Every structure is written in structure tokens, then in C-alpha cells.
Amino acid sequence: MIRTPLRPLARILSARQAGQDPDEIEAELRARRHAEIQDKARRRAEGRLKLMVLCFLGAFGTVVFQMGALASSQPSEPRSQTSGAQIISQRADIVDRRGRVLATNLSTHALYAHPRDLVDPATAAAKLAKIFPDLDAKRLATDLTGDRKFVWIKKKISPEQMQAVHDIGEPGLVFGPREMRLYPNGHLASHILGGSQFGNEGVSSAEVLGMAGVEKAFDNWLRDPANNGAPLQLSIDLTAQAAMEEVLSNGMKVMSAKGATGILMEVKSGEIVAMASLPDFDPNDRPKPLLKGDPSDSPLFNRAVQGQYELGSTFKIFPVAQAIDEGLINANTMINANSPMKIGKYLIHDFHNYGGQLSVRDVIAKSSNVGTVRVAQMLGAERQQKFLRELGFFDPTPVEMTEAPTGKPLVPRRWPAVTQATVAFGHGLAASPLHLASAYATIANDGRRVRPTLVHRREPPRGEPVLSPKAAAAARDLLRGVVTRGTAKAAEVPGYAVGGKTGTADKPKPGGGYYNSKVVSTFAAMYPTDAPEYVLVVSLDEPSVAAAGGGESRTAGATAAPVAAALVQRLSPMLGLRPEGLKLPEIEPRPADAVRVSSR
Structure with a gap:
């Protein structure tokens, strides 16, 4: 910036020669400088004022735009924001x-x-x-x-x-x-x-x-x-589940049982329609687990999945079905059933001494231990183990529950002749009722392996073949005979053609040996036998019911089988399974003149 001097020498000299006062020149220039300074300050103030006006207009426009956007949007509740990691609390139904x-x-x-x-x-x-x-x-x-x-x-x-x-x-x-x-x-x-x-x-x-x-x-x-x-x-049906628990609870009381379990499974898909274990609990107020004593005494214990029981004579159909599949026997083959049977230093007895020979059909219907062992001996230990492994008795069930691995079957480490004999009629190998249901479903499914599931699926998986369809059909026919003329007559339900097998096994003592008066009674069934749709397993822990001739009975035929019959009768109509071969009573129409219309 070039500043003009207030007393320029040329003008001062000229003014003196002309007789003028030099101070007037300085005053004039000072006034002109002040005027320039004021003009510059005014222009700067005007610029700032314009900038403020522009900022105000911009802010006002932004507010107006946001108000318009809010007015045109959908209303919603405000959500508070919290600092730190959020806890995910939403859980699917x-x-x-x-x-x-x-x-x-x-x-x-x-x-x-x-x-x-x-x-x-x-x-x-x-x-x-x-x-x-x-x-x-x-x-x-x-x-x-x-x-x-x-x-x-x-x-x-x-x-x-x-x-x-x-x-x-x-x-x-x-x-x-x-x-x-x-x-x-x-x-x-x-x-x-x-x-x-x-x-x-x-x-x-x-x-x-x-x-x-x-x-x-x-x-x-x-x-x-x-x-x-x-x-x-899930695959379960709420109505069927409620009915099963009610019937099972009543049966448990009538049979004076310590505990009970029931499983209803679809044959083709392996889907569990209902599964109950009693006593139970309220998951809204889950009790604390037992720290001492028998785990099965706790209501948290799931007998259907965690229970490891010797399931008795329900196993007899397995060596017989396998031997039929191998072409070693058929339903009419005669088997030596003389009792007792000696294996090494052990004696194997039948509940009754049937004497002489029994057909394979009668071995299953009468539940002969000796006859079943004879059939198992035809197979040999190696083939027996292979078949039971294919049925799933050597591994935990794949059902989608965290308790499933704890129910792994207790399988003998060694498999001598006596073990082969006892396993044939359901002793010496302990498995869960769900294992048994899966194995029976495999027989009902024309011999194709069925794996249990609790998830509802649209297309059921196709399991690998374990038995030929012909052998599976023959086994189903034998199981039907158990109900019509064998140990499970109490399981007969008209119109549903139930086939199954009873099993009564002595309970083992914690320190070894077996109790004399404590058993686990089981009935495993499938129905209708000609084209099975469902498999049902009922198991009672320490049941006891008054016998007809006096005393007490603990056999599965007198305890588990009647409860299973009540379940078939109660559950089947709920699932849309109509009884076959039953004639409904005819109702004669009333004559027209017999109908009176009240004037009220």
C-alpha cells in the first residue's frame, strides 16, 4: 500500500511561494485519508453482513428441509443408543x-x-x-x-x-x-x-x-x-404330546412305577411326534440338578434319551430278523427250546419250560430265551455285533438334544459265547428307549435305517438298507403274533393291528448283580403292522401291579403293554389314523311324527 504524505514537499514549497498556509494542505490531506479509511471500513462491514445473511439463509433452509423430510416419513418410536458392546437378547421362538x-x-x-x-x-x-x-x-x-x-x-x-x-x-x-x-x-x-x-x-x-x-x-x-x-x-405335535403325558402319567400311577417314558415316532421320516419322560419339571422354574445319589431320581433326567436300560425280550426280534434275512430260518423253522440251556458254567432258563421244539413264530410269541439263543448261535458273534451296530446300538442317537451323547449304549468290551446269548434276549447291553424306537422303526420301514429327529422336515431322508424288505415283513408278522396270541395280548387295539414285543429286565445294582424285585418293563410296537406308520415304545421303571390270581406282577405284558394300548387308542385319532375293519353301529332315523317341536 502506497501512503500519501500529509505534507508533500513540492506542494508546501509551491504554497509558500503563493503566500498560502501549508497547514491547510496537511488538513486537507488528513481529511481525505480519514474518508478513505471510513469507506474501507464500511465496505468490510457490508461484506460481513452479507456473509451472515447467507449463513442464516443456509441454516434456515436446512431446518425447513429436515422438517419436510420428517413430515413425509413414517412415525417410529425413538431408540436409545448405549455405548459399548450391545447384548443380543432376541431369541427365536x-x-x-x-x-x-x-x-x-x-x-x-x-x-x-x-x-x-x-x-x-x-x-x-x-x-x-x-x-x-x-x-x-x-x-x-x-x-x-x-x-x-x-x-x-x-x-x-x-x-x-x-x-x-x-x-x-x-x-x-x-x-x-x-x-x-x-x-x-x-x-x-x-x-x-x-x-x-x-x-x-x-x-x-x-x-x-x-x-x-x-x-x-x-x-x-x-x-x-x-x-x-x-x-x-420341531417335529412334535403339541396335542399328541399332551395326550401322551396324560396317559403315561395315569399308567405310571396305576402300575405304581417309579418313572416312565414314552416315544411315538413316524416310521418313514424318523420324526418324533411325542416323547415324554416322567417325572418331569417346569422349564419356567427349572429345578437344580442332583449332586448326589441316582441321577434318574431327578426330574431333570430324560429317561427316553439318557436312560441306559437292559431292554429285555424286546431284543429277541433282532437275531430272528437277521437270521431270516440270512436265509438260515423262516417263521416255521423248528427250534430246540429245551430249558435250561447250558453255556459254559451258566444256565439259561425260560419263564416257562416249553419243552421239545418251538417254531420261530412261537419262539417270538412265547418269548423263549432258549429258542432265541439257538437262533443267535446260528449267526455267530461277529455277525450279531455287525447287525446291532447297523441298527445304531453302538453309538449315541443323533437326535438333536444336548443330552444325546450321554445316552451312549453300554456295550460289552468282550463278546464271548455267554455275552452273545444274553444280548440276544436283551441283557448285557444297555441302551436308551430311543435307540429301541429307532431300531423298530428300521424294521417297520422295510429294513431301511431310520434315525430319530426332533426337527420337522418336508422330505424324509432315505436311510441305508439294513434288512431286506422280505425279512422286515416277516419280522413284522412275527411281532403281530405276539399281540394276537403271545405275551402282549393286553396291547391289542381293535382296528389298528398293533404288533410288538414285550421285555422285562431285572434292574442292575450299582455295586453289581441284579435286584430280585425291581425291573424295567418295556413294550416296543409298530402299527398298523401291514403298513406301519408309527412306532411306539413304552417303558416303566420299577412297575408293580396286582395279579389276577393274587400277588404282584411286574411283567411287561401286564404293565407296559396295557399303557401302550391306551396310548394307541388315544393318539391315533388325533393323528388322523382311522381304525380299519370296524363297523360303526347303524342309527335308525326317527319317524317324522315322533319329532316334536316345542313352542317355547
Whole structure:
């Protein structure tokens, strides 16, 4: 910037020569400089004012645009944002094969305290102990009056309890919203569902994790957001499950049994339609596991999957079916059934001494131990083991439950002649009732392997062949004879052609040997025998019923078979299976003049 001097020498000299005052020149130039400075300041102020106007217009336009966008959008509830990692609490529902809810989520609240914000901690502790009787009043009072900054009180509370806590009026008692798992049907299908528990917890949310049953087996799937909330559809039918549990419970009481289990399975798909284990529990209030004693004494014990039982004479059909398949025998082959039979130093007896020879048909119908052992000896130990392995008796069942691996069969390490004999009639090898149901389903499925599942599938898998269809049909015919003229006459249900096999096995003692008066009675069945659709297994733990001639009876024919018949009669109509060969009584129409119309 070039500054003009206020007293330029040329002008001063010229003014003096002309007789003018030089100070006037300085005053003129000073006034001109001040005017330029003022013009420059005014232009700068105008520029700032224009910039402010532009900024104001831009901000106002932005507000107007946002207001317009909000006015044209759909209304929604605001969501609070929390810092840190979020806890995923949403869990998919579990439904039955018809879409009825078995497990779902319920919004609830947790209760915690900030002791430093409590006005009267001692009184608050006393009032909370009255609302929640399960709390330790002394410990709660110590926690609330001590130096702690945060105290959990209850992980989930009901609306009534929440209102009661509100009425205390303490600012230090705080509620945290969360989701809990709800089982609306209570005890129904409790062993299948298993139950849940809280995982990672925060004051405003908690992670729900499966702890048993399908809840734990499908835990990752149920919590996977990629499933978009799709429910897990099980194979069980809620109505059939309720009926099975009711009939099984009544049968357990009538037979004075310690426990009971029942399994109903589709033959073609292996889908479990109903599966019950008694006693049971409420997964909404899951009891604590037993730490001592027999695990089967706990209601948490799943007898259908975890139980390892010697299933007795229900095994006799396996060596017979295998021998028919091998071409060694047929239904009319005569077998030496003289009792007792000696193997080494051991004697094998029949329940009755049938004497002489029995046909294979009668060996199964009369449940001859000796006759079955004779057939097993034709096969040899190696082939016997191979067949039982193909039926699944050497491995845990593949059913989708976390308890399945714990029910791995107890298989003898060595397989001498006496083991081959005892396994043939269901002793010396312990397996679960679900193993037995799967093996019987394989026979019912024309000899193709059936694997149990709790997931509802549209297209059933095609299992590998274990038996020829001809041998499987022959085995089914033999099982039908057990019901019509053998040890399971009490299982006959008119119109449904039930075929099956009874099995009564002495219970082993924990220290070795067997009890004299404690048994596990089992009846394994399939129906209708000519074209089986369902397999049913009923097992009673330590049953006892009054015998017709006095005394007590513990045989499966007198205990498990009648309960199975009641289940077939109750469940079949529910599943759309109509009885065949039954004539309904004819109802004669009433004459017209016999019908009176009331004037009322």
C-alpha cells in the first residue's frame, strides 16, 4: 500500500511561494485519508453482513428441509443408543409341527439397587424381603447398608412385584428392561425343550442362552440374526404330546412305577411326534440338578434319551430278523427250546419250560430265551455285533438334544459265547428307549435305517438298507403274533393291528448283580403292522401291579403293554389314523311324527 504524505514537499514549497498556509494542505490531506479509511471500513462491514445473511439463509433452509423430510416419513418410536458392546437378547421362538408356540420371549424387568441413593436402606431391605420371600433378608440388609455401589436383587420380576417395589418409594431401587424365555405350556415337553438361563447381563438387557434340550442344541441358530426371527419348528405335535403325558402319567400311577417314558415316532421320516419322560419339571422354574445319589431320581433326567436300560425280550426280534434275512430260518423253522440251556458254567432258563421244539413264530410269541439263543448261535458273534451296530446300538442317537451323547449304549468290551446269548434276549447291553424306537422303526420301514429327529422336515431322508424288505415283513408278522396270541395280548387295539414285543429286565445294582424285585418293563410296537406308520415304545421303571390270581406282577405284558394300548387308542385319532375293519353301529332315523317341536 502506497501512503500519501500529509505534507508533500513540492506542494508546501509551491504554497509558500503563493503566500498560502501549508497547514491547510496537511488538513486537507488528513481529511481525505480519514474518508478513505471510513469507506474501507464500511465496505468490510457490508461484506460481513452479507456473509451472515447467507449463513442464516443456509441454516434456515436446512431446518425447513429436515422438517419436510420428517413430515413425509413414517412415525417410529425413538431408540436409545448405549455405548459399548450391545447384548443380543432376541431369541427365536420354538413351535411344534403345526406352528403352535412351545417357547417364546416375554418382556420383563430386572431389579437392582444403588445403595448410596437409598433413603432408608434397612427399611427397604425389610420390605423387599416381604415381596421376595426367597431372598435372604439379613444378607440383603448387609448389602444395601454397606459400601457397595451396585447390588443385584432379582434378575426377573413379575408386573405385580414391580408395582409392589414401586410402592416402596425408594429412589435407589431401579428397574432394568430385559427379555426372558417363556414356556407357555408349563411342564409339557419339558425334557425336549430343556430350558434357558441368562448369559451376559447388563442393567438394561440380558443374553438368553439355552441350557438343555433343543434350547441348547440349537442355541446358536436361535440367536442368529441372519434367520430374521424365523421360528424353530420341531417335529412334535403339541396335542399328541399332551395326550401322551396324560396317559403315561395315569399308567405310571396305576402300575405304581417309579418313572416312565414314552416315544411315538413316524416310521418313514424318523420324526418324533411325542416323547415324554416322567417325572418331569417346569422349564419356567427349572429345578437344580442332583449332586448326589441316582441321577434318574431327578426330574431333570430324560429317561427316553439318557436312560441306559437292559431292554429285555424286546431284543429277541433282532437275531430272528437277521437270521431270516440270512436265509438260515423262516417263521416255521423248528427250534430246540429245551430249558435250561447250558453255556459254559451258566444256565439259561425260560419263564416257562416249553419243552421239545418251538417254531420261530412261537419262539417270538412265547418269548423263549432258549429258542432265541439257538437262533443267535446260528449267526455267530461277529455277525450279531455287525447287525446291532447297523441298527445304531453302538453309538449315541443323533437326535438333536444336548443330552444325546450321554445316552451312549453300554456295550460289552468282550463278546464271548455267554455275552452273545444274553444280548440276544436283551441283557448285557444297555441302551436308551430311543435307540429301541429307532431300531423298530428300521424294521417297520422295510429294513431301511431310520434315525430319530426332533426337527420337522418336508422330505424324509432315505436311510441305508439294513434288512431286506422280505425279512422286515416277516419280522413284522412275527411281532403281530405276539399281540394276537403271545405275551402282549393286553396291547391289542381293535382296528389298528398293533404288533410288538414285550421285555422285562431285572434292574442292575450299582455295586453289581441284579435286584430280585425291581425291573424295567418295556413294550416296543409298530402299527398298523401291514403298513406301519408309527412306532411306539413304552417303558416303566420299577412297575408293580396286582395279579389276577393274587400277588404282584411286574411283567411287561401286564404293565407296559396295557399303557401302550391306551396310548394307541388315544393318539391315533388325533393323528388322523382311522381304525380299519370296524363297523360303526347303524342309527335308525326317527319317524317324522315322533319329532316334536316345542313352542317355547
